[in-house]
Amino acid sequence: MHWLVVGTGAIGSLMAANLRRIGEHVVVKPRHDQAKVQLLYNAHQMEFNTAQFPLTQPTQVFAAVKAYQVEAVLKQLNSANLPPGSSLIVSYNGMLDNEASLLPPNTLHWVTTHGAYRHDNEVIHAGMGESWLGWAQVERASSARPIEVFSVLNNALPPLNWSPAIHQRRWIKLAINCLINPFTVLHNCRNGELLSHDISAVQLQAAQEICWLAAYFGVQLGAEELVAQAHHVIKNTANNYSSMLMDVRLNRPTEVDYLNGFVVRQAKLAGHPAPTNEQLWQQVLNIANN
Numbered sequence: 235m236h237w238l239v240v241g242t243g244a245i246g247s248l249m250a251a252n253l254r255r256i257g258e259h260v261v262v263k264p265r266h267d268q269a270k271v272q273l274l275y276n277a278h279q280m281e282f283n284t285a286q287f288p289l290t291q292p293t294q295v296f297a298a299v300k301a302y303q304v305e306a307v308l309k310q311l312n313s314a315n316l317p318p319g320s321s322l323i324v325s326y327n328g329m330l331d332n333e334a335s336l337l338p339p340n341t342l343h344w345v346t347t348h349g350a351y352r353h354d355n356e357v358i359h360a361g362m363g364e365s366w367l368g369w370a371q372v373e374r375a376s377s378a379r380p381i382e383v384f385s386v387l388n389n390a391l392p393p394l395n396w397s398p399a400i401h402q403r404r405w406i407k408l409a410i411n412c413l414i415n416p417f418t419v420l421h422n423c424r425n426g427e428l429l430s431h432d433i434s435a436v437q438l439q440a441a442q443e444i445c446w447l448a449a450y451f452g453v454q455l456g457a458e459e460l461v462a463q464a465h466h467v468i469k470n471t472a473n474n475y476s477s478m479l480m481d482v483r484l485n486r487p488t489e490v491d492y493l494n495g496f497v498v499r500q501a502k503l504a505g506h507p508a509p510t511n512e513q514l515w516q517q518v519l520n521i522a523n524n
């Protein structure tokens with residue numbers, strides 16, 4: 235199979251390296267223009283060509299980008315006119331207000347708990363996790379899986395679960411990010427150091443607001459359970475700096491608009507305010523903009 239990996243951050247690089255490891259043909263599309271991308275993975279030096287558009291053969295596109303890059307990536311892919319037989323797999327933190335109309339009908343979401351980071355050109359698979367793949371369109375959720383794509387992704391980075399309930403997975407991931415990332419920015423600390431801060435009550439209020447909204451969209455979640463899951467992730471990733479704190483430290487845009495900000499905007503549209511998420515959103519924006 236021919237693969238195009240869009241985004242060479244931690245997860246995109248991890249996937250590109252693992253697809254190459256199992257013998258797939260992989261080209262990449264990094265954020266900045268460059269002819270080749272070098273990655274060091276498990277002591278193997280790998281070199282990837284960057285994609286040449288238009289693509290001439292069916293290509294499986296794996297886009298692991300920031301939420302705020304999704305729209306631009308889709309525009310580029312759209313104008314690249316992917317050959318028939320291609321598919322699009324997207325992976326990003328948070329949710330977009332207009333994703334139902336934005337994502338092409340046969341898009342797949344890939345949700346993961348694998349932990350990875352990049353240190354210069356080195357890709358480090360920091361935490362083993364698992365992943366889920368499912369159709370992005372709610373109406374299509376229970377259709378059959380794309381067998382070959384599923385099998386290659388599963389070989390590259392196992393274990394992969396087929397999920398007719400990918401929306402629920404995405405809500406859980408959104409909730410966990412909403413319940414961890416802003417607090418690491420407010421306390422300027424590693425995930426694990428949150429355990430010494432008294433944040434459970436605020437987390438529970440934020441979780442209740444998220445559960446209300448998820449239920450509004452047809453996904454049932456429990457607030458206490460989400461807080462417990464967030465604590466579990468905090469313990470498992472105790473040494474990590476969250477992606478949001480790294481973005482703040484490196485002066486990059488954060489994803490808070492697509493996490494707590496998404497919750498606030500959508501809850502308002504549904505006529506049910508989300509004051510705790512609103513406060514977290516504004517506090518992160520204040521810190522990031524100063």
Ligand code: KPL
Nearest residue numbers: 414471474475476477478
């Ligand atoms: O996904 C994460 C992130 O940093 O964005 C967590 C789960 C919080 C791990 O750091």
